[in-house]
Amino acid sequence: MSCPICEKRPPKRFCPAKGERICAICCGTQREVTIDCAPDCTHLISARRYEVEHRKPPEMETAPFPDVEFSPEVLRRHPEGLSAIGLAVIGFAQQNDGLRDPEILAALRALAEAYRTLESGIYFERPPDAPMPRALYTHLAEALQEFKKQKSQQSGFTTLKDSEIFRLLVFFLRLGARETNGRPKARGFLDFLYAQFPAAQAAAERGAPRIILP
Numbered sequence: 428m429s430c431p432i433c434e435k436r437p438p439k440r441f442c443p444a445k446g447e448r449i450c451a452i453c454c455g456t457q458r459e460v461t462i463d464c465a466p467d468c469t470h471l472i473s474a475r476r477y478e479v480e481h482r483k484p485p486e487m488e489t490a491p492f493p494d495v496e497f498s499p500e501v502l503r504r505h506p507e508g509l510s511a512i513g514l515a516v517i518g519f520a521q522q523n524d525g526l527r528d529p530e531i532l533a534a535l536r537a538l539a540e541a542y543r544t545l546e547s548g549i550y551f552e553r554p555p556d557a558p559m560p561r562a563l564y565t566h567l568a569e570a571l572q573e574f575k576k577q578k579s580q581q582s583g584f585t586t587l588k589d590s591e592i593f594r595l596l597v598f599f600l601r602l603g604a605r606e607t608n609g610r611p612k613a614r615g616f617l618d619f620l621y622a623q624f625p626a627a628q629a630a631a632e633r634g635a636p637r638i639i640l641p
Contacts (some may be wrong), residue, residue, distance in 0.1 A: 432457060443468050459610035466618060475615055478608055491536065491600035492543075501594050508574070508587050508595050513620050515570035519563050520617055526559060528607040528616045533560035535600050538567055542593035 430438045430450035438448035443465040454462075454470055464471045487493050502509060520526045533555045541552035554564045571592060578586050606616040 432461075440470060442470075459608070459612040459614075461612075463612050466614070475608075478615075482605075485601070485605060491604055492539065492597045495594065495597050497594040497597070501591055502598060505587055505591060505595065507578070508592065509598075510624070511570060511574040512567065512595060512599055513624055515567050516563070516617070517620055517624055518570075519566045523559065523562070526563065526614075526617065527611070528603065528613040529611060530557070530560040530563060531616060532600065532603050532607070533557070534563035534567060535596055535603065537564050539593055539596035539600060541568075542589055542596060545589045546593070 428438060430436050430453055431445070431447060432449050432453040436450035436452060438450055440449055440451055440454045441447070442449045442454065442462065444462050455474075458464055458471060458474060516531055537553060537555050537560070541550070544551045555561045575587055575592075602619075603616040606619040607613045608615055
């Protein structure tokens with residue numbers, strides 16, 4: 428027998444996504460590229476662990492929105508805003524199995540760009556063209572508006588400014604750039620978000636109503 432992907436080398440590794448054995452080279456080169464890997468695949472888990480252990484320190488020049496600076500105080504003041512964004516992504520992912528890191532980052536970047544224009548006083552948005560990130564973009568925008576509305580009703584005034592939402596989105600973008608490996612079918616960032624919100628993951632596994640906002 429030969430590997431069903433390359434049809435050359437002997438298949439030695441069981442691939443949960445394929446339901447059959449493939450060769451080690453195809454496993455390494457096609458992982459999260461043409462193979463939509465199962466999150467519990469032992470080879471995927473080992474590869475991610477290796478990537479984390481050999482991760483290079485982030486360079487500000489290559490970070491999303493490298494010209495944007497903000498104090499960690501913004502994050503400390505608005506933990507619920509951070510949760511609103513993270514849970515909105517998770518809620519969308521629970522309803523869209525095909526969501527992967529590139530779609531998440533595209534939606535976050537487009538929404539951050541839109542919120543950035545508010546600082547100039549002229550709102551302009553350009554949603555992603557692809558259907559999946561465009562749908563997530565809309566979902567995130569609506570979730571953030573609903574979150575602002577709820578907080579305003581509770582306190583009687585707006586507690587989260589648009590300029591702060593912009594910086595929270597930039598924070599998520601930089602976090603996503605760190606947690607993903609850049610492959611087309613990567614979901615390292617998505618799985619990272621699930622780990623930060625275990626209650627949402629547990630609810631999905633129980634078939635409970637999906638949580639979008641805290």
